[in-house]
Amino acid sequence: MLTSTQRKRLRGLAHPLEPVVQVGHQGVTDAVLEQVRGALLAHELIKVRLREPEDKKALAAALAAGSESEPCGLVGHTVILYKRHPEKPRISVD
Numbered sequence: 001m002l003t004s005t006q007r008k009r010l011r012g013l014a015h016p017l018e019p020v021v022q023v024g025h026q027g028v029t030d031a032v033l034e035q036v037r038g039a040l041l042a043h044e045l046i047k048v049r050l051r052e053p054e055d056k057k058a059l060a061a062a063l064a065a066g067s068e069s070e071p072c073g074l075v076g077h078t079v080i081l082y083k084r085h086p087e088k089p090r091i092s093v094d
Helices: 004-014 030-043 056-067
Strands: 021-023 045-050 070-075 078-082
Touching (some): 004 078
Parallel strands (some): 021 045
Antiparallel strands (some): 070 078
């Protein structure tokens, strides 16, 4: 679990990033979760763009739970997710 200070730092690091995954009108599917997991493994910190969400907080929670990551923020229709790399972490949250 991340502290509020750690989430704030990660949001700052994510600011210049572009969304690497987009969630379409079908919502959080297995294919979307697989892409999110792959992107998190490659980058540790990613943005996910939500298209026309009915409940963006629920979608953000579903993405985080399905990818076993930590949600760092929800800005507009963009979710910021973080998952530490299991072997070679590049981003220090301490």
